[in-house]
Amino acid sequence: MAIRIRYHGCVDALYQDCTMLHVDADGFFAAVEQALDPALRGRPVVTGSERGIIAAASYEAKARGVKRGIQLHEARRLCPELVILPSDYETYGHYSNRLFAILRRFTPLVEEYSIDEAFADLSGCGALLACPLEEVAAAVRRTVARELGVTVSVGISLTKTLAKLCSKFRKPDGQTIVRREHLPLLLRRTPIAKVWGIGAASAAKFSDHGILTALDFARMEAAEAHRLLHKPGYETWRELRGARVFPLQTEAKARYDSMMKGHTFSPPSDDPRLVYAEALHNLGAALAKLRRHAHLARELGLSLRCQDYSGLAASVPLAAPTCHDCEFAPLLRRLFEALFERRQRYRATLIWLGGLIPEQHRQLDLFDETPRRAAYGRLDQAVDRMNRRYGRDSVAPATLLNRRLKPVHARDAAPARYGNLARGETIRHLAIPRLTLGIQV
Numbered sequence: 492m493a494i495r496i497r498y499h500g501c502v503d504a505l506y507q508d509c510t511m512l513h514v515d516a517d518g519f520f521a522a523v524e525q526a527l528d529p530a531l532r533g534r535p536v537v538t539g540s541e542r543g544i545i546a547a548a549s550y551e552a553k554a555r556g557v558k559r560g561i562q563l564h565e566a567r568r569l570c571p572e573l574v575i576l577p578s579d580y581e582t583y584g585h586y587s588n589r590l591f592a593i594l595r596r597f598t599p600l601v602e603e604y605s606i607d608e609a610f611a612d613l614s615g616c617g618a619l620l621a622c623p624l625e626e627v628a629a630a631v632r633r634t635v636a637r638e639l640g641v642t643v644s645v646g647i648s649l650t651k652t653l654a655k656l657c658s659k660f661r662k663p664d665g666q667t668i669v670r671r672e673h674l675p676l677l678l679r680r681t682p683i684a685k686v687w688g689i690g691a692a693s694a695a696k697f698s699d700h701g702i703l704t705a706l707d708f709a710r711m712e713a714a715e716a717h718r719l720l721h722k723p724g725y726e727t728w729r730e731l732r733g734a735r736v737f738p739l740q741t742e743a744k745a746r747y748d749s750m751m752k753g754h755t756f757s758p759p760s761d762d763p764r765l766v767y768a769e770a771l772h773n774l775g776a777a778l779a780k781l782r783r784h785a786h787l788a789r790e791l792g793l794s795l796r797c798q799d800y801s802g803l804a805a806s807v808p809l810a811a812p813t814c815h816d817c818e819f820a821p822l823l824r825r826l827f828e829a830l831f832e833r834r835q836r837y838r839a840t841l842i843w844l845g846g847l848i849p850e851q852h853r854q855l856d857l858f859d860e861t862p863r864r865a866a867y868g869r870l871d872q873a874v875d876r877m878n879r880r881y882g883r884d885s886v887a888p889a890t891l892l893n894r895r896l897k898p899v900h901a902r903d904a905a906p907a908r909y910g911n912l913a914r915g916e917t918i919r920h921l922a923i924p925r926l927t928l929g930i931q932v
């Protein structure tokens with residue numbers, strides 16, 4: 492029988508300064524696919540068929556040497572029975588939000604670091620949680636596994652850099668808690684290249700100086716660490732020694748300088764109608780995001796990438812900052828006509844919006860065509876609302892129909908869930924969890 496230990500009184504003294512928690516989901520995209528479809532459990536599963544490169548691999552696939560970033564044909568050679576799925580970022584995003592919501596039951600101080608990673612600060616939560624850190628980590632893992640059907644690895648230590656090392660220490664479905672007195676044990680077993688923020692180039696520089704482990708690094712003199720790595724490396728050095736330098740960023744990003752949307756299509760095409768439709772599709776997605784975050788752009792850029800990966804790019808300033816499709820579309824046409832070359836085959840288009848300002852900083856111009864702007868605004872609002880409700884591109888410019896000029900390729904297959912919606916579901920708002928029951932005969 493499990494014995495539940497309850498601490499009374501000064502519980503925070505129990506955690507002391509060891510309160511930074513890092514959670515990292517194990518093979519997240521592939522794990523979500525396995526959680527949704529029991530027939531995939533225990534099988535080697537990867538996602539990323541639409542790009543031709545593995546985006547995530549299940550642990551069964553990893554055991555066969557299949558890793559993120561390798562080409563699909565290489566993965567098939569390593570593991571002929573590999574299940575290869577298209578990415579379904581919509582669903583992964585929903586799972587991600589639910590993972591963060593679970594963490595917020597333990598502490599309100601949560602930083603959503605990436606789609607499958609978060610930091611959480613347990614400072615001041617001792618009295619509320621009333622159990623040792625080992626039990627907190629186990630409860631996080633247990634809750635995520637029970638409610639989402641995926642596993643996570645948890646690390647708890649003094650700083651973000653140390654907590655991230657801890658969560659990597661035992662994977663998958665593991666937990667590692669390292670308090671101040673045991674830091675040297677962790678650091679001694681960590682190769683320097685595994686430290687968050689130390690790249691391959693820095694690691695090579697370190698090995699020239701005989702520094703191979705995180706402990707060698709943490710034991711350097713302060714001045715030497717600063718000289719060798721400058722400020723960012725010096726901050727990492729301090730974090731490894733247990734000083735909290737990197738703050739928890741609990742606020743969602745509120746200010747943007749630029750936004751980009753790009754898409755690679757296959758096979759490459761020399762049809763200007765298709766390539767333009769691809770660029771316009773990216774523009775629509777970038778502008779919808781711009782409006783969602785209440786920003787305006789002062790510059791539009793377009794880049795066309797050729798089959799041989801060479802590319803051309805150009806940008807154009809706008810007369811006044813704006814966020815409306817109707818004002819950007821003619822500029823995109825001009826950029827496209829300046830860049831597109833016949834007899835060239837293209838594989839990708841990229842749009843960027845530059846010189847962003849928050850909407851409330853817009854200066855009203857005496858000659859501003861306000862009624863026209865207001866009409867554009869109402870139109871965009873209505874389109875955004877319908878697309879949010881009924882799924883992306885439910886309402887879109889007719890030019891986007893030219894995207895269908897692309898020959899159909901196996902890679903274009905949509906995630907199976909999109910063709911199998913329950914009543915009341917839209918692609919954009921898949922109601923999760925929704926299990927497909929595998930019937931074993």
Ligand SMILES: [Mg+2]
Pocket residue numbers: 515516517518519607
């Ligand atoms: Mg992960």
